[in-house]
Amino acid sequence: MSDPKSVAILGAGAWGTALAVLAKTNGHQVRVWSRQGSQTLAEVVQGADIVLSAVSIKGVRAITSQLQSLAVSPETIFVTATKGLDPETTCTPSQIWQEALRDHAVVVLSGPNLSKEIQKELPAATVVASKIATAAEFVQVVFSSDRFRVYTNSDILGVELGGTLKNVMAIAAGVCDGLELGTNAKAALLTRGLTEMVRxxxxxxAKLDTFYGLSGLGDLLATCNSPLSRNYQVGYQLAVGKALAEILLHLEGTAEGINTTQVLVQRAKQQNIPMPITEQVYRLLQGEVTPRQALLELMLRDMKPE
Structure with a gap:
Protein backbone atom coordinates (compact mmCIF):
# COMPACT_ATOMS: atom_id res chain seq x y z
CA MET A 1 0.00 0.00 0.00
CA SER A 2 1.11 3.59 -0.70
CA ASP A 3 1.70 6.16 2.06
CA PRO A 4 -1.62 7.20 3.60
CA LYS A 5 -3.07 10.24 1.84
CA SER A 6 -5.69 12.73 2.98
CA VAL A 7 -8.89 12.42 0.95
CA ALA A 8 -11.88 14.78 1.20
CA ILE A 9 -15.15 13.47 -0.27
CA LEU A 10 -17.80 16.08 -1.09
CA GLY A 11 -21.28 14.57 -1.08
CA ALA A 12 -22.52 11.89 1.30
CA GLY A 13 -24.92 10.17 -1.09
CA ALA A 14 -24.56 6.52 -2.13
CA TRP A 15 -21.72 7.19 -4.61
CA GLY A 16 -19.73 9.52 -2.35
CA THR A 17 -20.10 7.06 0.54
CA ALA A 18 -18.98 4.10 -1.60
CA LEU A 19 -15.86 5.98 -2.76
CA ALA A 20 -15.11 7.06 0.83
CA VAL A 21 -15.18 3.40 1.95
CA LEU A 22 -12.84 2.37 -0.91
CA ALA A 23 -10.26 5.00 0.09
CA LYS A 24 -10.64 4.23 3.80
CA THR A 25 -10.20 0.48 3.21
CA ASN A 26 -6.91 1.30 1.46
CA GLY A 27 -5.69 2.97 4.65
CA HIS A 28 -6.17 6.62 3.67
CA GLN A 29 -7.48 9.37 5.94
CA VAL A 30 -10.97 10.22 4.69
CA ARG A 31 -13.23 13.11 5.62
CA VAL A 32 -16.74 13.43 4.14
CA TRP A 33 -18.60 16.72 3.67
CA SER A 34 -22.32 17.10 3.16
CA ARG A 35 -24.67 20.05 3.41
CA GLN A 36 -26.32 18.43 6.45
CA GLY A 37 -23.00 17.63 8.17
CA SER A 38 -21.49 19.40 11.15
CA GLN A 39 -18.12 20.16 9.53
CA THR A 40 -17.64 23.13 7.22
CA LEU A 41 -16.31 22.74 3.69
CA ALA A 42 -13.12 24.55 4.74
CA GLU A 43 -12.51 22.06 7.59
CA VAL A 44 -13.06 19.02 5.37
CA VAL A 45 -10.77 20.11 2.50
CA GLN A 46 -7.97 21.50 4.68
CA GLY A 47 -4.70 19.74 3.92
CA ALA A 48 -6.35 17.26 1.51
CA ASP A 49 -4.21 15.61 -1.16
CA ILE A 50 -7.38 14.73 -3.09
CA VAL A 51 -10.75 16.50 -3.04
CA LEU A 52 -13.32 14.25 -4.71
CA SER A 53 -16.73 15.67 -5.58
CA ALA A 54 -19.72 13.33 -5.85
CA VAL A 55 -22.42 16.02 -5.66
CA SER A 56 -25.18 16.20 -8.28
CA ILE A 57 -24.60 18.42 -11.32
CA LYS A 58 -26.88 21.16 -9.96
CA GLY A 59 -24.61 21.57 -6.93
CA VAL A 60 -21.25 21.63 -8.74
CA ARG A 61 -21.03 25.34 -9.54
CA ALA A 62 -21.86 26.38 -5.97
CA ILE A 63 -19.17 24.05 -4.58
CA THR A 64 -16.47 25.30 -6.97
CA SER A 65 -17.35 28.92 -6.09
CA GLN A 66 -16.95 28.19 -2.38
CA LEU A 67 -13.62 26.43 -2.93
CA GLN A 68 -12.25 29.41 -4.88
CA SER A 69 -12.38 31.48 -1.70
CA LEU A 70 -10.63 28.85 0.45
CA ALA A 71 -6.90 28.46 0.95
CA VAL A 72 -6.49 25.11 -0.82
CA SER A 73 -2.95 23.85 -1.43
CA PRO A 74 -1.88 24.20 -5.10
CA GLU A 75 -0.84 20.52 -4.92
CA THR A 76 -4.40 19.38 -4.20
CA ILE A 77 -5.92 17.24 -6.97
CA PHE A 78 -9.63 17.70 -7.66
CA VAL A 79 -11.56 14.62 -8.77
CA THR A 80 -15.07 14.85 -10.20
CA ALA A 81 -17.31 11.79 -10.00
CA THR A 82 -20.47 13.61 -11.13
CA LYS A 83 -22.28 12.45 -14.28
CA GLY A 84 -24.30 15.24 -15.89
CA LEU A 85 -24.37 18.45 -17.93
CA ASP A 86 -24.82 21.93 -16.48
CA PRO A 87 -28.36 23.05 -17.40
CA GLU A 88 -27.30 26.69 -17.90
CA THR A 89 -24.05 26.36 -19.86
CA THR A 90 -24.20 22.70 -21.07
CA CYS A 91 -20.66 22.32 -19.64
CA THR A 92 -19.45 19.01 -18.20
CA PRO A 93 -18.53 18.90 -14.48
CA SER A 94 -14.76 18.80 -15.21
CA GLN A 95 -15.08 21.92 -17.39
CA ILE A 96 -16.72 23.74 -14.46
CA TRP A 97 -13.99 22.54 -12.08
CA GLN A 98 -11.17 23.48 -14.45
CA GLU A 99 -12.60 26.92 -15.13
CA ALA A 100 -12.97 27.68 -11.41
CA LEU A 101 -9.66 26.17 -10.23
CA ARG A 102 -7.32 26.75 -13.15
CA ASP A 103 -4.09 26.07 -11.28
CA HIS A 104 -5.14 22.61 -10.07
CA ALA A 105 -5.07 19.20 -11.69
CA VAL A 106 -8.59 17.95 -12.42
CA VAL A 107 -9.36 14.24 -12.78
CA VAL A 108 -12.59 12.56 -13.91
CA LEU A 109 -13.59 9.25 -12.30
CA SER A 110 -16.20 7.32 -14.28
CA GLY A 111 -17.09 3.74 -15.11
CA PRO A 112 -19.62 0.91 -14.70
CA ASN A 113 -19.96 1.51 -10.97
CA LEU A 114 -23.33 0.83 -9.37
CA SER A 115 -22.73 2.13 -5.85
CA LYS A 116 -24.87 -0.53 -4.12
CA GLU A 117 -22.72 -3.29 -5.65
CA ILE A 118 -19.52 -1.52 -4.56
CA GLN A 119 -20.93 -1.17 -1.04
CA LYS A 120 -21.47 -4.97 -1.05
CA GLU A 121 -17.75 -5.34 -1.93
CA LEU A 122 -18.50 -6.88 -5.32
CA PRO A 123 -15.67 -6.50 -7.88
CA ALA A 124 -15.71 -3.50 -10.23
CA ALA A 125 -13.47 -1.43 -12.48
CA THR A 126 -13.38 2.27 -13.30
CA VAL A 127 -11.43 4.88 -15.25
CA VAL A 128 -9.63 8.01 -14.02
CA ALA A 129 -8.88 10.54 -16.75
CA SER A 130 -6.82 13.72 -16.72
CA LYS A 131 -4.76 15.88 -19.04
CA ILE A 132 -2.03 15.51 -16.40
CA ALA A 133 -0.95 11.86 -16.38
CA THR A 134 0.70 12.03 -12.94
CA ALA A 135 -2.54 13.30 -11.39
CA ALA A 136 -4.55 10.39 -12.85
CA GLU A 137 -1.88 7.94 -11.65
CA PHE A 138 -1.95 9.44 -8.12
CA VAL A 139 -5.74 8.95 -7.93
CA GLN A 140 -5.39 5.46 -9.44
CA VAL A 141 -3.07 4.38 -6.60
CA VAL A 142 -5.33 5.82 -3.87
CA PHE A 143 -8.49 4.00 -5.02
CA SER A 144 -7.16 0.77 -6.58
CA SER A 145 -7.66 -2.49 -4.72
CA ASP A 146 -8.29 -6.17 -5.37
CA ARG A 147 -12.00 -5.42 -5.69
CA PHE A 148 -11.82 -2.07 -7.47
CA ARG A 149 -9.55 -1.95 -10.50
CA VAL A 150 -8.70 1.56 -11.71
CA TYR A 151 -7.46 2.33 -15.24
CA THR A 152 -6.03 5.67 -16.42
CA ASN A 153 -6.94 7.58 -19.59
CA SER A 154 -5.98 10.94 -21.10
CA ASP A 155 -9.34 11.63 -22.81
CA ILE A 156 -11.02 13.53 -19.98
CA LEU A 157 -13.99 14.63 -22.14
CA GLY A 158 -14.66 11.18 -23.58
CA VAL A 159 -14.54 9.45 -20.19
CA GLU A 160 -16.87 12.05 -18.73
CA LEU A 161 -19.35 12.04 -21.62
CA GLY A 162 -19.58 8.24 -21.63
CA GLY A 163 -20.86 8.29 -18.07
CA THR A 164 -23.18 11.20 -18.73
CA LEU A 165 -24.76 10.23 -22.04
CA LYS A 166 -25.47 6.62 -21.09
CA ASN A 167 -27.93 7.82 -18.42
CA VAL A 168 -30.28 8.90 -21.22
CA MET A 169 -29.98 5.44 -22.80
CA ALA A 170 -30.64 3.84 -19.39
CA ILE A 171 -34.04 5.56 -19.26
CA ALA A 172 -34.79 4.13 -22.73
CA ALA A 173 -33.57 0.67 -21.63
CA GLY A 174 -35.85 0.78 -18.60
CA VAL A 175 -38.79 1.58 -20.89
CA CYS A 176 -37.83 -1.35 -23.13
CA ASP A 177 -37.85 -3.79 -20.19
CA GLY A 178 -40.96 -2.26 -18.63
CA LEU A 179 -42.84 -2.86 -21.88
CA GLU A 180 -41.43 -6.43 -21.97
CA LEU A 181 -40.15 -5.98 -25.52
CA GLY A 182 -37.54 -8.73 -25.27
CA THR A 183 -33.82 -9.24 -25.77
CA ASN A 184 -33.75 -8.46 -29.51
CA ALA A 185 -35.27 -5.03 -29.01
CA LYS A 186 -32.95 -4.27 -26.06
CA ALA A 187 -29.86 -5.28 -28.05
CA ALA A 188 -30.91 -3.07 -30.97
CA LEU A 189 -31.67 -0.16 -28.63
CA LEU A 190 -28.31 -0.32 -26.83
CA THR A 191 -26.32 -0.72 -30.05
CA ARG A 192 -28.02 2.28 -31.65
CA GLY A 193 -27.75 4.12 -28.32
CA LEU A 194 -23.99 3.66 -28.29
CA THR A 195 -23.85 4.98 -31.88
CA GLU A 196 -25.74 8.07 -30.71
CA MET A 197 -23.35 8.56 -27.77
CA VAL A 198 -20.35 8.28 -30.09
CA ARG A 199 -21.89 10.71 -32.60
CA ALA A 206 -13.93 13.30 -27.49
CA LYS A 207 -11.98 10.34 -28.88
CA LEU A 208 -13.96 7.58 -30.59
CA ASP A 209 -12.10 4.72 -28.86
CA THR A 210 -13.00 5.97 -25.38
CA PHE A 211 -16.66 5.11 -25.94
CA TYR A 212 -15.77 1.45 -26.46
CA GLY A 213 -14.02 1.30 -23.08
CA LEU A 214 -15.21 0.96 -19.49
CA SER A 215 -16.51 4.53 -19.19
CA GLY A 216 -18.57 4.21 -22.39
CA LEU A 217 -19.76 0.74 -23.40
CA GLY A 218 -18.97 -0.66 -19.94
CA ASP A 219 -21.08 1.91 -18.12
CA LEU A 220 -23.83 1.62 -20.74
CA LEU A 221 -24.10 -2.16 -20.18
CA ALA A 222 -24.12 -1.86 -16.38
CA THR A 223 -26.65 0.94 -16.18
CA CYS A 224 -29.02 -0.33 -18.87
CA ASN A 225 -29.26 -3.83 -17.40
CA SER A 226 -29.68 -3.16 -13.69
CA PRO A 227 -32.73 -2.25 -11.60
CA LEU A 228 -30.16 -0.67 -9.22
CA SER A 229 -29.78 2.17 -11.75
CA ARG A 230 -32.00 5.13 -10.90
CA ASN A 231 -32.23 6.16 -14.56
CA TYR A 232 -33.26 2.64 -15.57
CA GLN A 233 -35.90 2.73 -12.80
CA VAL A 234 -37.37 5.98 -14.17
CA GLY A 235 -37.82 4.43 -17.63
CA TYR A 236 -39.14 1.13 -16.28
CA GLN A 237 -41.72 2.76 -14.04
CA LEU A 238 -42.87 5.13 -16.80
CA ALA A 239 -43.41 2.06 -18.99
CA VAL A 240 -45.62 0.36 -16.38
CA GLY A 241 -47.82 3.45 -16.18
CA LYS A 242 -46.50 5.53 -13.29
CA ALA A 243 -46.33 9.33 -13.56
CA LEU A 244 -42.88 10.96 -13.55
CA ALA A 245 -43.69 13.14 -10.50
CA GLU A 246 -44.69 10.04 -8.51
CA ILE A 247 -41.56 8.13 -9.58
CA LEU A 248 -39.25 10.98 -8.53
CA LEU A 249 -41.02 11.28 -5.18
CA HIS A 250 -39.98 7.73 -4.24
CA LEU A 251 -36.59 7.64 -5.96
CA GLU A 252 -33.50 7.38 -3.74
CA GLY A 253 -31.09 10.09 -4.96
CA THR A 254 -30.97 11.86 -8.33
CA ALA A 255 -31.66 10.40 -11.78
CA GLU A 256 -29.19 12.62 -13.66
CA GLY A 257 -30.45 11.35 -17.03
CA ILE A 258 -33.57 13.52 -16.79
CA ASN A 259 -31.63 16.79 -16.70
CA THR A 260 -29.05 15.44 -19.18
CA THR A 261 -31.78 14.63 -21.72
CA GLN A 262 -33.09 18.20 -21.64
CA VAL A 263 -29.63 19.77 -21.98
CA LEU A 264 -28.66 17.31 -24.72
CA VAL A 265 -31.73 17.95 -26.87
CA GLN A 266 -31.17 21.70 -26.60
CA ARG A 267 -27.50 21.46 -27.59
CA ALA A 268 -28.00 18.82 -30.30
CA LYS A 269 -30.64 21.02 -31.97
CA GLN A 270 -28.31 24.03 -31.94
CA GLN A 271 -25.56 21.94 -33.55
CA ASN A 272 -27.89 19.96 -35.84
CA ILE A 273 -26.80 16.55 -34.52
CA PRO A 274 -29.41 13.80 -35.09
CA MET A 275 -30.24 12.06 -31.78
CA PRO A 276 -33.43 10.05 -32.35
CA ILE A 277 -33.35 8.00 -29.11
CA THR A 278 -32.57 11.02 -26.95
CA GLU A 279 -35.35 12.94 -28.73
CA GLN A 280 -37.93 10.25 -27.90
CA VAL A 281 -36.74 9.99 -24.27
CA TYR A 282 -37.14 13.78 -24.03
CA ARG A 283 -40.68 13.68 -25.47
CA LEU A 284 -41.58 10.86 -23.08
CA LEU A 285 -40.27 12.79 -20.05
CA GLN A 286 -42.21 15.86 -21.20
CA GLY A 287 -45.40 13.80 -21.40
CA GLU A 288 -45.71 14.42 -25.15
CA VAL A 289 -45.77 10.69 -26.02
CA THR A 290 -46.51 7.40 -24.27
CA PRO A 291 -43.74 4.79 -23.95
CA ARG A 292 -45.30 2.75 -26.79
CA GLN A 293 -45.60 5.80 -29.06
CA ALA A 294 -41.93 6.65 -28.43
CA LEU A 295 -40.92 3.13 -29.46
CA LEU A 296 -43.12 3.23 -32.57
CA GLU A 297 -41.52 6.53 -33.63
CA LEU A 298 -38.08 4.87 -33.48
CA MET A 299 -39.22 1.78 -35.40
CA LEU A 300 -40.89 3.84 -38.13
CA ARG A 301 -37.94 6.09 -38.89
CA ASP A 302 -36.79 6.31 -42.52
CA MET A 303 -34.98 3.22 -43.79
CA LYS A 304 -31.24 3.73 -44.18
CA PRO A 305 -27.90 1.88 -44.11
CA GLU A 306 -26.44 1.02 -40.70
Missing amino acids: IGVHWG
Whole structure:
Protein backbone atom coordinates (compact mmCIF):
# COMPACT_ATOMS: atom_id res chain seq x y z
CA MET A 1 0.00 0.00 0.00
CA SER A 2 1.11 3.59 -0.70
CA ASP A 3 1.70 6.16 2.06
CA PRO A 4 -1.62 7.20 3.60
CA LYS A 5 -3.07 10.24 1.84
CA SER A 6 -5.69 12.73 2.98
CA VAL A 7 -8.89 12.42 0.95
CA ALA A 8 -11.88 14.78 1.20
CA ILE A 9 -15.15 13.47 -0.27
CA LEU A 10 -17.80 16.08 -1.09
CA GLY A 11 -21.28 14.57 -1.08
CA ALA A 12 -22.52 11.89 1.30
CA GLY A 13 -24.92 10.17 -1.09
CA ALA A 14 -24.56 6.52 -2.13
CA TRP A 15 -21.72 7.19 -4.61
CA GLY A 16 -19.73 9.52 -2.35
CA THR A 17 -20.10 7.06 0.54
CA ALA A 18 -18.98 4.10 -1.60
CA LEU A 19 -15.86 5.98 -2.76
CA ALA A 20 -15.11 7.06 0.83
CA VAL A 21 -15.18 3.40 1.95
CA LEU A 22 -12.84 2.37 -0.91
CA ALA A 23 -10.26 5.00 0.09
CA LYS A 24 -10.64 4.23 3.80
CA THR A 25 -10.20 0.48 3.21
CA ASN A 26 -6.91 1.30 1.46
CA GLY A 27 -5.69 2.97 4.65
CA HIS A 28 -6.17 6.62 3.67
CA GLN A 29 -7.48 9.37 5.94
CA VAL A 30 -10.97 10.22 4.69
CA ARG A 31 -13.23 13.11 5.62
CA VAL A 32 -16.74 13.43 4.14
CA TRP A 33 -18.60 16.72 3.67
CA SER A 34 -22.32 17.10 3.16
CA ARG A 35 -24.67 20.05 3.41
CA GLN A 36 -26.32 18.43 6.45
CA GLY A 37 -23.00 17.63 8.17
CA SER A 38 -21.49 19.40 11.15
CA GLN A 39 -18.12 20.16 9.53
CA THR A 40 -17.64 23.13 7.22
CA LEU A 41 -16.31 22.74 3.69
CA ALA A 42 -13.12 24.55 4.74
CA GLU A 43 -12.51 22.06 7.59
CA VAL A 44 -13.06 19.02 5.37
CA VAL A 45 -10.77 20.11 2.50
CA GLN A 46 -7.97 21.50 4.68
CA GLY A 47 -4.70 19.74 3.92
CA ALA A 48 -6.35 17.26 1.51
CA ASP A 49 -4.21 15.61 -1.16
CA ILE A 50 -7.38 14.73 -3.09
CA VAL A 51 -10.75 16.50 -3.04
CA LEU A 52 -13.32 14.25 -4.71
CA SER A 53 -16.73 15.67 -5.58
CA ALA A 54 -19.72 13.33 -5.85
CA VAL A 55 -22.42 16.02 -5.66
CA SER A 56 -25.18 16.20 -8.28
CA ILE A 57 -24.60 18.42 -11.32
CA LYS A 58 -26.88 21.16 -9.96
CA GLY A 59 -24.61 21.57 -6.93
CA VAL A 60 -21.25 21.63 -8.74
CA ARG A 61 -21.03 25.34 -9.54
CA ALA A 62 -21.86 26.38 -5.97
CA ILE A 63 -19.17 24.05 -4.58
CA THR A 64 -16.47 25.30 -6.97
CA SER A 65 -17.35 28.92 -6.09
CA GLN A 66 -16.95 28.19 -2.38
CA LEU A 67 -13.62 26.43 -2.93
CA GLN A 68 -12.25 29.41 -4.88
CA SER A 69 -12.38 31.48 -1.70
CA LEU A 70 -10.63 28.85 0.45
CA ALA A 71 -6.90 28.46 0.95
CA VAL A 72 -6.49 25.11 -0.82
CA SER A 73 -2.95 23.85 -1.43
CA PRO A 74 -1.88 24.20 -5.10
CA GLU A 75 -0.84 20.52 -4.92
CA THR A 76 -4.40 19.38 -4.20
CA ILE A 77 -5.92 17.24 -6.97
CA PHE A 78 -9.63 17.70 -7.66
CA VAL A 79 -11.56 14.62 -8.77
CA THR A 80 -15.07 14.85 -10.20
CA ALA A 81 -17.31 11.79 -10.00
CA THR A 82 -20.47 13.61 -11.13
CA LYS A 83 -22.28 12.45 -14.28
CA GLY A 84 -24.30 15.24 -15.89
CA LEU A 85 -24.37 18.45 -17.93
CA ASP A 86 -24.82 21.93 -16.48
CA PRO A 87 -28.36 23.05 -17.40
CA GLU A 88 -27.30 26.69 -17.90
CA THR A 89 -24.05 26.36 -19.86
CA THR A 90 -24.20 22.70 -21.07
CA CYS A 91 -20.66 22.32 -19.64
CA THR A 92 -19.45 19.01 -18.20
CA PRO A 93 -18.53 18.90 -14.48
CA SER A 94 -14.76 18.80 -15.21
CA GLN A 95 -15.08 21.92 -17.39
CA ILE A 96 -16.72 23.74 -14.46
CA TRP A 97 -13.99 22.54 -12.08
CA GLN A 98 -11.17 23.48 -14.45
CA GLU A 99 -12.60 26.92 -15.13
CA ALA A 100 -12.97 27.68 -11.41
CA LEU A 101 -9.66 26.17 -10.23
CA ARG A 102 -7.32 26.75 -13.15
CA ASP A 103 -4.09 26.07 -11.28
CA HIS A 104 -5.14 22.61 -10.07
CA ALA A 105 -5.07 19.20 -11.69
CA VAL A 106 -8.59 17.95 -12.42
CA VAL A 107 -9.36 14.24 -12.78
CA VAL A 108 -12.59 12.56 -13.91
CA LEU A 109 -13.59 9.25 -12.30
CA SER A 110 -16.20 7.32 -14.28
CA GLY A 111 -17.09 3.74 -15.11
CA PRO A 112 -19.62 0.91 -14.70
CA ASN A 113 -19.96 1.51 -10.97
CA LEU A 114 -23.33 0.83 -9.37
CA SER A 115 -22.73 2.13 -5.85
CA LYS A 116 -24.87 -0.53 -4.12
CA GLU A 117 -22.72 -3.29 -5.65
CA ILE A 118 -19.52 -1.52 -4.56
CA GLN A 119 -20.93 -1.17 -1.04
CA LYS A 120 -21.47 -4.97 -1.05
CA GLU A 121 -17.75 -5.34 -1.93
CA LEU A 122 -18.50 -6.88 -5.32
CA PRO A 123 -15.67 -6.50 -7.88
CA ALA A 124 -15.71 -3.50 -10.23
CA ALA A 125 -13.47 -1.43 -12.48
CA THR A 126 -13.38 2.27 -13.30
CA VAL A 127 -11.43 4.88 -15.25
CA VAL A 128 -9.63 8.01 -14.02
CA ALA A 129 -8.88 10.54 -16.75
CA SER A 130 -6.82 13.72 -16.72
CA LYS A 131 -4.76 15.88 -19.04
CA ILE A 132 -2.03 15.51 -16.40
CA ALA A 133 -0.95 11.86 -16.38
CA THR A 134 0.70 12.03 -12.94
CA ALA A 135 -2.54 13.30 -11.39
CA ALA A 136 -4.55 10.39 -12.85
CA GLU A 137 -1.88 7.94 -11.65
CA PHE A 138 -1.95 9.44 -8.12
CA VAL A 139 -5.74 8.95 -7.93
CA GLN A 140 -5.39 5.46 -9.44
CA VAL A 141 -3.07 4.38 -6.60
CA VAL A 142 -5.33 5.82 -3.87
CA PHE A 143 -8.49 4.00 -5.02
CA SER A 144 -7.16 0.77 -6.58
CA SER A 145 -7.66 -2.49 -4.72
CA ASP A 146 -8.29 -6.17 -5.37
CA ARG A 147 -12.00 -5.42 -5.69
CA PHE A 148 -11.82 -2.07 -7.47
CA ARG A 149 -9.55 -1.95 -10.50
CA VAL A 150 -8.70 1.56 -11.71
CA TYR A 151 -7.46 2.33 -15.24
CA THR A 152 -6.03 5.67 -16.42
CA ASN A 153 -6.94 7.58 -19.59
CA SER A 154 -5.98 10.94 -21.10
CA ASP A 155 -9.34 11.63 -22.81
CA ILE A 156 -11.02 13.53 -19.98
CA LEU A 157 -13.99 14.63 -22.14
CA GLY A 158 -14.66 11.18 -23.58
CA VAL A 159 -14.54 9.45 -20.19
CA GLU A 160 -16.87 12.05 -18.73
CA LEU A 161 -19.35 12.04 -21.62
CA GLY A 162 -19.58 8.24 -21.63
CA GLY A 163 -20.86 8.29 -18.07
CA THR A 164 -23.18 11.20 -18.73
CA LEU A 165 -24.76 10.23 -22.04
CA LYS A 166 -25.47 6.62 -21.09
CA ASN A 167 -27.93 7.82 -18.42
CA VAL A 168 -30.28 8.90 -21.22
CA MET A 169 -29.98 5.44 -22.80
CA ALA A 170 -30.64 3.84 -19.39
CA ILE A 171 -34.04 5.56 -19.26
CA ALA A 172 -34.79 4.13 -22.73
CA ALA A 173 -33.57 0.67 -21.63
CA GLY A 174 -35.85 0.78 -18.60
CA VAL A 175 -38.79 1.58 -20.89
CA CYS A 176 -37.83 -1.35 -23.13
CA ASP A 177 -37.85 -3.79 -20.19
CA GLY A 178 -40.96 -2.26 -18.63
CA LEU A 179 -42.84 -2.86 -21.88
CA GLU A 180 -41.43 -6.43 -21.97
CA LEU A 181 -40.15 -5.98 -25.52
CA GLY A 182 -37.54 -8.73 -25.27
CA THR A 183 -33.82 -9.24 -25.77
CA ASN A 184 -33.75 -8.46 -29.51
CA ALA A 185 -35.27 -5.03 -29.01
CA LYS A 186 -32.95 -4.27 -26.06
CA ALA A 187 -29.86 -5.28 -28.05
CA ALA A 188 -30.91 -3.07 -30.97
CA LEU A 189 -31.67 -0.16 -28.63
CA LEU A 190 -28.31 -0.32 -26.83
CA THR A 191 -26.32 -0.72 -30.05
CA ARG A 192 -28.02 2.28 -31.65
CA GLY A 193 -27.75 4.12 -28.32
CA LEU A 194 -23.99 3.66 -28.29
CA THR A 195 -23.85 4.98 -31.88
CA GLU A 196 -25.74 8.07 -30.71
CA MET A 197 -23.35 8.56 -27.77
CA VAL A 198 -20.35 8.28 -30.09
CA ARG A 199 -21.89 10.71 -32.60
CA ILE A 200 -22.34 13.52 -30.10
CA GLY A 201 -19.15 12.74 -28.17
CA VAL A 202 -16.90 12.88 -31.22
CA HIS A 203 -18.69 16.02 -32.43
CA TRP A 204 -17.83 17.68 -29.10
CA GLY A 205 -14.18 16.64 -29.32
CA ALA A 206 -13.93 13.30 -27.49
CA LYS A 207 -11.98 10.34 -28.88
CA LEU A 208 -13.96 7.58 -30.59
CA ASP A 209 -12.10 4.72 -28.86
CA THR A 210 -13.00 5.97 -25.38
CA PHE A 211 -16.66 5.11 -25.94
CA TYR A 212 -15.77 1.45 -26.46
CA GLY A 213 -14.02 1.30 -23.08
CA LEU A 214 -15.21 0.96 -19.49
CA SER A 215 -16.51 4.53 -19.19
CA GLY A 216 -18.57 4.21 -22.39
CA LEU A 217 -19.76 0.74 -23.40
CA GLY A 218 -18.97 -0.66 -19.94
CA ASP A 219 -21.08 1.91 -18.12
CA LEU A 220 -23.83 1.62 -20.74
CA LEU A 221 -24.10 -2.16 -20.18
CA ALA A 222 -24.12 -1.86 -16.38
CA THR A 223 -26.65 0.94 -16.18
CA CYS A 224 -29.02 -0.33 -18.87
CA ASN A 225 -29.26 -3.83 -17.40
CA SER A 226 -29.68 -3.16 -13.69
CA PRO A 227 -32.73 -2.25 -11.60
CA LEU A 228 -30.16 -0.67 -9.22
CA SER A 229 -29.78 2.17 -11.75
CA ARG A 230 -32.00 5.13 -10.90
CA ASN A 231 -32.23 6.16 -14.56
CA TYR A 232 -33.26 2.64 -15.57
CA GLN A 233 -35.90 2.73 -12.80
CA VAL A 234 -37.37 5.98 -14.17
CA GLY A 235 -37.82 4.43 -17.63
CA TYR A 236 -39.14 1.13 -16.28
CA GLN A 237 -41.72 2.76 -14.04
CA LEU A 238 -42.87 5.13 -16.80
CA ALA A 239 -43.41 2.06 -18.99
CA VAL A 240 -45.62 0.36 -16.38
CA GLY A 241 -47.82 3.45 -16.18
CA LYS A 242 -46.50 5.53 -13.29
CA ALA A 243 -46.33 9.33 -13.56
CA LEU A 244 -42.88 10.96 -13.55
CA ALA A 245 -43.69 13.14 -10.50
CA GLU A 246 -44.69 10.04 -8.51
CA ILE A 247 -41.56 8.13 -9.58
CA LEU A 248 -39.25 10.98 -8.53
CA LEU A 249 -41.02 11.28 -5.18
CA HIS A 250 -39.98 7.73 -4.24
CA LEU A 251 -36.59 7.64 -5.96
CA GLU A 252 -33.50 7.38 -3.74
CA GLY A 253 -31.09 10.09 -4.96
CA THR A 254 -30.97 11.86 -8.33
CA ALA A 255 -31.66 10.40 -11.78
CA GLU A 256 -29.19 12.62 -13.66
CA GLY A 257 -30.45 11.35 -17.03
CA ILE A 258 -33.57 13.52 -16.79
CA ASN A 259 -31.63 16.79 -16.70
CA THR A 260 -29.05 15.44 -19.18
CA THR A 261 -31.78 14.63 -21.72
CA GLN A 262 -33.09 18.20 -21.64
CA VAL A 263 -29.63 19.77 -21.98
CA LEU A 264 -28.66 17.31 -24.72
CA VAL A 265 -31.73 17.95 -26.87
CA GLN A 266 -31.17 21.70 -26.60
CA ARG A 267 -27.50 21.46 -27.59
CA ALA A 268 -28.00 18.82 -30.30
CA LYS A 269 -30.64 21.02 -31.97
CA GLN A 270 -28.31 24.03 -31.94
CA GLN A 271 -25.56 21.94 -33.55
CA ASN A 272 -27.89 19.96 -35.84
CA ILE A 273 -26.80 16.55 -34.52
CA PRO A 274 -29.41 13.80 -35.09
CA MET A 275 -30.24 12.06 -31.78
CA PRO A 276 -33.43 10.05 -32.35
CA ILE A 277 -33.35 8.00 -29.11
CA THR A 278 -32.57 11.02 -26.95
CA GLU A 279 -35.35 12.94 -28.73
CA GLN A 280 -37.93 10.25 -27.90
CA VAL A 281 -36.74 9.99 -24.27
CA TYR A 282 -37.14 13.78 -24.03
CA ARG A 283 -40.68 13.68 -25.47
CA LEU A 284 -41.58 10.86 -23.08
CA LEU A 285 -40.27 12.79 -20.05
CA GLN A 286 -42.21 15.86 -21.20
CA GLY A 287 -45.40 13.80 -21.40
CA GLU A 288 -45.71 14.42 -25.15
CA VAL A 289 -45.77 10.69 -26.02
CA THR A 290 -46.51 7.40 -24.27
CA PRO A 291 -43.74 4.79 -23.95
CA ARG A 292 -45.30 2.75 -26.79
CA GLN A 293 -45.60 5.80 -29.06
CA ALA A 294 -41.93 6.65 -28.43
CA LEU A 295 -40.92 3.13 -29.46
CA LEU A 296 -43.12 3.23 -32.57
CA GLU A 297 -41.52 6.53 -33.63
CA LEU A 298 -38.08 4.87 -33.48
CA MET A 299 -39.22 1.78 -35.40
CA LEU A 300 -40.89 3.84 -38.13
CA ARG A 301 -37.94 6.09 -38.89
CA ASP A 302 -36.79 6.31 -42.52
CA MET A 303 -34.98 3.22 -43.79
CA LYS A 304 -31.24 3.73 -44.18
CA PRO A 305 -27.90 1.88 -44.11
CA GLU A 306 -26.44 1.02 -40.70
